[in-house]
Amino acid sequence: MTDDGIKKEKSTSDKNGMFKKIFRFLKGMPFSFILLAVIAAACVLGSVIPQGQTLSYYMETYGARKGNLIAAFSLDRVFSCWWFIALAALLCFNLILCSISRIKGVINAWKRTKSFGIWGSWVTHLGLLLLIVSFALSQYTSKEEELYGIPGSKQALGRTGLQVEIDSFDVLLRDDFTVEQYVAGLTVHNGSASLSGEASVNHPFKAFGYRFYQNSMGWANYVDIYKGGELVKTDLICAGEYTFPDDFPSLVIMFNKFYPDFREAEDGSFYTETPLLKDPRSLYGIFYNGGLMSIDIVKPGELITVHDYTFVLRDPVQYTLIVGKTDPYAWTVGLAAAVLLAGLVLSFYVRPYEERKRKENGKD
Amino acid sequence: MAKIENITFMAALAAYLVSAALYFVYIAVKNGKVSKAAYTVMFAGFVSHSVCIAVRGILAHRLPLTNQYEFATAFAWGITLCFLIFVKKFKFDALGAFVAPVIFLVIGYASMQSKEIHNLMPALQSNWLGFHVSMAIIGYGAFGVAFGVAMAFLLKDKVHGKIAETIPDEKTLDLIIYRSVALGFLFLTLCMVTGAIWANNAWGSYWSWDPKETWSLITWIIYAVFLHLRVRKGMTGKKAALFAALGFVCVIFTYIGVNTLLSGLHSYK
Secondary structure, three states: OOHHHHHHHHHHHHHHHHHHHHHHHHHOHHHHHHHHHHHHHHHHHHHHOOOOOOHHHHHHHHHHHHHHHHHHOOHHHHHHOHHHHHHHHHHHHHHHHHHHHHHHHHHHHHHHHOOHHHHHHHHHHHHHHHHHHHHHHHHHHOEEEEEEEOOOOEEEOOOOOOEEEEEEEEEEEOOOOOEEEEEEEEEEEOOOOEEEEEEEOOEOEEEOOEEEEEEEEEEEEEEEEEEOOEEEEEEEEEOOOEEOOOOOOOEEEEEEEEEOEEEEOOOOOEEEOOOOOOEOEEEEEEEEOOEEEEEEEEOOOOEEEEOOEEEEEEEEEEEEEEEEEEOOOHHHHHHHHHHHHHHHHHHHHHOOHHHHHHHHOOOO | OHHHHHHHHHHHHHHHHHHHHHHHHHHHHOOHHHHHHHHHHHHHHHHHHHHHHHHHHHHHOOOOOOOHHHHHHHHHHHHHHHHHHHHHHOOOOOHHHHHHHHHHHHHHHHHOOOOOOOOOOHHHOOHHHHHHHHHHHHHHHHHHHHHHHHHHHHHHOOOOHHHHHHOOOHHHHHHHHHHHHHHHHHHHHHHHHHHHHHHHHHHOOOOOOOHHHHHHHHHHHHHHHHHHHHHHOOOOHHHHHHHHHHHHHHHHHHHHHHHHHOOOOOOOO
């Protein structure tokens, strides 16, 4: 063989050796530990740093330097940022390589011992892999839409093609006024058929492949807008929402907060004595060109006059927030969790590690 | 009934304290009668504790597992249950000297919490609550025992004479740490799975990266690494003991730190 030939072969064998080393590292436990350590560290950051806030929030809370770091490394949305997903993907890759490389040994050991416990560790790893993949699949394929409305209203559920009618909404109170349950009566139409039922917390209503969750509630007010004594607009707005005269949009009334059983404390703050509609008040703000003109509290039907316009907040009513969700692959997450648990039981209790070791060492 | 709850709670608290003291005496004098007495007192405390939890359940008309006090007392109960089983299974009497103080500290923490019975908010009115929290109690209990044994392991070198004689050999200690972590890990996994099913029923999302969920995952990762190192790399000795202790620190933070320092779905703030 010529010198060039020897060099070429040496270079190919070096390359193969390097690839083998990389492959060994990628399927190995040290790589798993590095990934798990970084994932755990990311989890710590994600739990300590409030997630999903605005950049200005982080700037104000942590200062400009830390705020910029948080934004640069996506620490404001750790669990959905690219590097966290990449870590999970690498962990999957590591689990796949590890499982493939171990399967032969596991099968041989099983042939030798016929003990299902031999499969424990392998099944546990498979379960974890399935869990991460099915979670990602479920996140990717699930659809979620929400709507809110008062009894009697009918709305489309996003772009699902379903119409949701809110037949009723009740807040069931105990004697001490704590909430026992929130119950929404719903009728869901899919164009050709309708299904009716109740959605309450922990008991979603299932219709046309969707689960409807009773998610939240609040108070809404009807707002009448008069101009020169003539009714020009009626709107229904929930707490936190606003409306305006169509011919004068720079004048805005915002409904801030509702007190069904109003009381004023000694320090001047407002609170509600009970959740019952006994002595209601609404806190509102008037804005002109984006600037706050006034803020006050009114009884239902009380007139609020600004220039030529009069606003009336009336007939407060409770609204419900309904979330419709379809998750066609949720069952895969359940299956993966079952595989993981089965793997753990096999690992620890079908033929525990110590016994295995003892038998392998021929001490039994 | 409330009086019975208070009396049985205080009796349990006192019994755990006395038992811890007796276990300390035992490791000093190595007298079998003392360890028997300590175990009996611990068992009596456990019975009283069980009655206390049952009475609270009757008073509250629900499973008493929903607030800081109720979970703390159930947590102490879980450690005691695991301790009583492990001490018999491994015939390791001195274990009480290391676990009984942990039990006393946890129930002591419970005694500082408000015992007021509150009605459950709608999200907590689910049959999954019982499964989810029960799994956590047994899992945390087993980790508590692992922590106690880890402490015994770490102190073994530093003590001599009768104290050292009451502590089993390192191999046995190591085995108990492994067994209790394995049990805890299985139940922690079950706790997370049942919690996910429940969350999916209540909110339509089985995992929301709520701080409690996130810290449970961190705890799960720590113990998963421990088990890997123990089973695959043969990690034993001080390293394993330190790892088990670190895991329990994480358990305590998941339980107390997350509920009090971080806000989320499990927050009591």
